[in-house]
Amino acid sequence: xxLDRVELHTHLEGSVTPGRLILLSEKHGQPQLPxxxxxxxxxxxxFEGFGGFLxxxxxxxxxxxxxxxxxxxxxxxxxxxxxxxxxxxxxxxxYGVLLLRGLDPLPVQSALHEAAAEVHENLGVKxxxxxxxxxQMDKKWAWRAWEKAGTAGRGLGVVGFGLGGDxxxxxxxxxxSLFAEVKAEGLGVSIHAGELAAMGPRARASVREAIEECGAxxxxxxxxxxxxxxxxxTLAARNxxxxxxxxxxxxxxxxxxxxxFPLQAFLEAGVPCALNTDDRTxxxxxxxxxxxxxxxxxxxxxxxxxAMQEAAAAAAFDKVV
Ligand SMILES: [Zn+2]
Numbered sequence: 001x002x003l004d005r006v007e008l009h010t011h012l013e014g015s016v017t018p019g020r021l022i023l024l025s026e027k028h029g030q031p032q033l034p035x036x037x038x039x040x041x042x043x044x045x046x047f048e049g050f051g052g053f054l055x056x057x058x059x060x061x062x063x064x065x066x067x068x069x070x071x072x073x074x075x076x077x078x079x080x081x082x083x084x085x086x087x088x089x090x091x092x093x094x095y096g097v098l099l100l101r102g103l104d105p106l107p108v109q110s111a112l113h114e115a116a117a118e119v120h121e122n123l124g125v126k127x128x129x130x131x132x133x134x135x136q137m138d139k140k141w142a143w144r145a146w147e148k149a150g151t152a153g154r155g156l157g158v159v160g161f162g163l164g165g166d167x168x169x170x171x172x173x174x175x176x177s178l179f180a181e182v183k184a185e186g187l188g189v190s191i192h193a194g195e196l197a198a199m200g201p202r203a204r205a206s207v208r209e210a211i212e213e214c215g216a217x218x219x220x221x222x223x224x225x226x227x228x229x230x231x232x233x234t235l236a237a238r239n240x241x242x243x244x245x246x247x248x249x250x251x252x253x254x255x256x257x258x259x260x261f262p263l264q265a266f267l268e269a270g271v272p273c274a275l276n277t278d279d280r281t282x283x284x285x286x287x288x289x290x291x292x293x294x295x296x297x298x299x300x301x302x303x304x305x306x307a308m309q310e311a312a313a314a315a316a317f318d319k320v321v
Contacts, residue, residue: 014279
């Protein structure tokens with residue numbers, strides 16, 4: 001099997017299959033829940049805009065409750081990755097949401113680690129984990145999430161710590177001391193920033209803050225940086241890798257059409273970057289299709305695509321092979 005791709009930005013919860021969501025909803029006594037999340041044929045997820053997506057995420061995660069739920073979701077994702085030629089993936093899992101629901105992230109992490117071992121043995125796909133905090137929640141939740149992630153550590157497949165959620169409602173700077181600790185522990189820092197074009201200049205400031213105040217090794221999305229040559233130059237000079245997610249940005253309103261995605265601005269500025277799905281099933285995306293569309297609509301050459309994969313392997317928080 002050809003597993004030559006690396007993916008650094010994909011969320012476990014956003015990769016739950018519609019079938020798994022139906023099973024989990026029944027298991028946890030919420031059989032009506034899938035109707036609120038899925039299209040009428042039950043095959044894809046339904047939402048509108050970034051706000052609608054956050055609502056969908058909130059609803060779907062209410063039936064992800066037991067370590068066994070996460071184990072099953074990780075096996076499902078392993079299969080999706082194998083089908084998509086991904087041999088190495090760093091997968092985000094929201095410890096912030098787990099804590100908010102009163103769940104201990106450590107047994108969940110053990111289940112994920114076990115599932116990753118099964119996926120590696122059966123499919124040859126290496127999965128590593130990036131727990132994250134939710135930026136709009138109170139700081140204490142982020143610290144609890146990090147304490148759990150730090151405790152789990154590389155022994156349970158945790159290779160970094162991230163920050164996700166609603167960028168407009170939570171500046172990264174308030175987590176600066178937390179990320180200093182993450183780095184001191186030898187783990188990677190990946191922060192969602194510059195995702196929402198609607199934030200205007202604040203979106204560019206958000207990217208800058210993530211780099212300068214939180215020491216981000218990688219930026220999730222970074223879309224807003226494309227209109228700021230100085231910021232692009234900073235990303236390139238500091239070798240901060242940008243996890244581009246064009247299909248996701250299209251669906252949540254960051255760009256109007258796929259062809260509007262400013263891929264060439266990143267490439268011309270020499271910013272290390274590669275394509276990602278972000279939320280595979282919720283957005284109904286594959287990495288294969290992302291690269292195909294970037295080739296067809298954004299002028300991504302074969303050699304530039306290969307260079308992206310090399311850059312992604314270099315920016316991984318664990319050894320890719
Ligand atoms: Zn994301």
